[in-house]
Amino acid sequence: MATSDNKLIQVKDLKKYYNGESIKALDGVSVDINKGDVMVVIGPSGSGKSTFLRSLNLLEEPTSGTIIFEGTDITQKKGPDGKKLNIDLHRQKMGMVFQHFNLFPHKTILQNMTLAPVKVKGMSQEDADKKALELLGRVGLADRANAYPIQLSGGQKQRVAIVRALAMEPDVMLFDEPTSALDPEMVGEVLDVMKKLAQEGMTMVVVTHEMGFAREVGSRILFMADGKLLEEGSPDAIFNHPQNPRLQDFLSKVL
C-alpha cells in the first residue's frame, strides 16, 4: 500500500536537544506519514509530542535528522534548486491548530481567515471572502464572520482556527492538543469538525489525550515516551493489544 509517492512526510532519525544534550525532547524519531493518514500521537506529558509536531513545520528547528515533505528535505538550508530554502512555501501546505487557538485578536473572524490567502497566496479579497464564508458555513459559524475572536466561545474559536488553516488549502493538518484548553462541553463540537475532516480524506497528525477520538477516528496511533517512538500500530493493536510496558502503563492510567 505504502508506495513512495503515497508518502507525504518522511521523518528520519529526528532529534531535538535543549541545553546542549541535557534535555532530549526528541531522541531519534523515524516515521512516514502517508496521504490520508489520520495519525494520532499519544503519550505522557513531556514525552515530546508537541516538539515532534512543531518540528514538522519547523516551528522548532531540529538538532539533527531529516524531514522530507512532498519530496523536499525541509531541514536543509538550501532547496533542491540550490537556492535558499523558503520554508514559508512549505508551511502554506501544512495547516496547524494550537491548543490556545492563537486567533488574531485585532482582526475579525473573516479577516483572520483571509489574511494569509490574500497576502501570502495572492488570492483576491473577493475570492478569499467567498471561500472563508463557505468554510465558516461548514462549521456552522457563517453568521459570526464579522465578529472578533473575543466574542466567541472556546469551541467556536477552535473551529475558526481550524477553518483558518483550511483556507490555505493545506495538504496536511497538524493539531496540538486542540481540545485541551476547552471547557468539557465544547470538546465534542471541535472533535466533530476534525472527524468530518478525516472522513473527507485530509491527512492529519493529531496530538491528543482524547482516547475515544484516537480509537474511533485514528488510522494509525503513535505512542511516544522520553522523546522516542515506542510503539506504533492500528487503534485495535495499540488499545487492545499493547506490547510495550510503558504503553500498557500509560493506557491503564488514561483509559
Place this chain on the structure above:
Amino acid sequence: MNFATIGQNIVKLTAKYWDKFLLTGMGYTLSLAAITVAVGAILGALIAFMRMSKIAPLRWIASIYTEIIRSGILAVDIGQTEAARSLGMSHRLTMTQIILPQAIKNILPALGNEFIMIIKDTSLASTFFIGDLMTQVLVVKGATYLTIEPLIMVAVIYFALTFVLTKLLGVFERRLRRGDVR
C-alpha cells in the same frame, strides 16, 4: 519582439530620454537612498549616543523608550507569531500585520504613563528657569514675595493635569483593549 528590436529601442530611448534616466531617475534614486541611510544613521546615532551619553538623563531617556517599545513587542504572545508563520506568512508580514498592531496597544499606554511622569519631573527644569509651571512659581514669588500661595496654586494645576491625563489614558487604554483577549 526580438533582441535586435530591443537593442534598437534602447538606443532610441537613450538618445531621447537619457536625461530622464541619468539625471532625474538616478538623481531621485540616489537621493532617496541617501535620505534613507542618513535618517537611519542619524536616528541610530542619536539613540546610540544617548545610550552612551555622560549625561545620565539622556541615557535614561533612550533606554526607557527603547525598553518601552521592545517590551511592547515582546509582550505580544508568541503564539501569535507561531500562528502567522504556520500559515506561511513571512517574518515581515507577521511583524507588520500581526505583531506591531498588537504591540502598539502595549506601547501607547506606556508612552502615556511616561508623559504623565515627565510632567511631574519637568518641575526640576525650573532650576534652569525654563518657563514651566515651577518656574512661574519662582517668577510670582520674586514679584510678590509670597511663597506658599503660588506653590499651592501650581500644586493644584499639577494635580489636575496628571489626574485628568491619567483618567483619559485609562479610557484610551480600555478602548485599545476592547476586543483584545484571545
